[in-house]
Amino acid sequence: MAQPVPLDEHLSSLLSLHPHRTALAREVIPTLLKTLPGIAQALRITSVSRAGSSNTFGDDQLNVDVLAENLIRESIAAVPSIVTASSEEDPVEKAAYRGSATSEEKYTIAFDPLDGSSIIGPNWTVGTIIGIWDGASALSDTAAPRERQVASILGVLGPRTSAVVAVRIPGSEGTVFEVSLTDDGTVEVLRPSVRLNDAPKTRYFAPANLRCNIMGCICEDKRSGILMSQVNGNLSVALITNATN
Numbered sequence: 001m002a003q004p005v006p007l008d009e010h011l012s013s014l015l016s017l018h019p020h021r022t023a024l025a026r027e028v029i030p031t032l033l034k035t036l037p038g039i040a041q042a043l044r045i046t047s048v049s050r051a052g053s054s055n056t057f058g059d060d061q062l063n064v065d066v067l068a069e070n071l072i073r074e075s076i077a078a079v080p081s082i083v084t085a086s087s088e089e090d091p092v093e094k095a096a097y098r099g100s101a102t103s104e105e106k107y108t109i110a111f112d113p114l115d116g117s118s119i120i121g122p123n124w125t126v127g128t129i130i131g132i133w134d135g136a137s138a139l140s141d142t143a144a145p146r147e148r149q150v151a152s153i154l155g156v157l158g159p160r161t162s163a164v165v166a167v168r169i170p171g172s173e174g175t176v177f178e179v180s181l182t183d184d185g186t187v188e189v190l191r192p193s194v195r196l197n198d199a200p201k202t203r204y205f206a207p208a209n210l211r212c213n214i215m216g217c218i219c220e221d222k223r224s225g226i227l228m229s230q231v232n233g234n235l236s237v238a239l240i241t242n243a244t245n
Contacts, residue, residue: 004188007033007179014177018169021150023081023105024132029151030187031082032109032130033163035075036155037181039068039114039128043157048120064120065089068113068128076109083136084108093137107150108133125158134170164194 011025042064049063069089076082076096080103085096087110096109109132116126131138132151139145150170155163161181168174178191 004180004190005192007187007189010177010189010192014167014175015169017172020105021169023103024107024150027079027081028107028109028132029153029165029167031075031079032072032132032153033155033165033179033181033187034185035072036128036157036163037161037183037185038071038075039155040157040161040181041183042067042071043120043126048117061089062117062120065114065117068117072111072113072128072130081105082107082109084138086110086138088112093139106134106136108136108138110138125156127157128155129153130155162190 007030011029015021015025046064046067069087076085077098080097080099080101082096083106084093086093109130111130113128114126115129116124120126130153131149134148134150151167153163153165163179163181164176165179166174166176176194177189178194179187180190181187
């Protein structure tokens with residue numbers, strides 16, 4: 001395996017042909033990734049209990065759902081280019097940035113702060129899912145949400161904290177890479193290119209996910225997978241992988 005590469009170095013190389021994406025490379029993606037170790041640390045010391053509330057979809061909220069939501073909201077509040085955000089816990093798009101600085105780049109995020117919170121008790125791996133869109137909203141009356149989505153993050157909170165990041169700037173080929181994250185905030189690229197096997201020999205089974213409610217799964221071809229999520233009643237792309245092994 002190749003030596004890990006610093007995240008900023010990898011993103012600079014990846015987006016070198018897109019000078020108008022400086023904030024995406026230097027602020028948006030790094031900030032969101034560096035939030036994941038904080039969530040992982042909080043889960044290790046927090047006993048799971050009901051929060052006494054439910055989200056818009058009628059799901060009972062757990063204290064860890066609220067905790068992860070707040071950590072992400074606090075992080076993005078300091079990023080001028082993230083102007084709007086919505087989540088599974090609060091699905092209405094609202095202003096995210098709380099400062100006075102301005103940015104020429106404007107992005108919207110939609111996220112599930114803690115996917116699998118109900119299985120934290122038995123110590124199963126859980127995750128955080130984040131989609132990033134161009135503009136002040138992920139919603140449009142004229143275009144499908146996936147047309148303006150530029151990146152997504154699938155954070156994995158288990159024995160170690162890692163994430164898979166997909167980036168697809170309009171007009172260029174998409175790419176997917178894997179990063180490792182440490183508690184001190186260090187983010188390194190472990191695999192600069194993650195691709196699915198054309199004919200995988202391994203079968204995957206998630207015993208903790210037997211009760212999952214599949215909203216939708218679309219495969220453009222056998223090499224591409226699109227994981228769908230719902231934002232304000234509209235199907236939105238949450239994770240794009242446009243690659244093979």
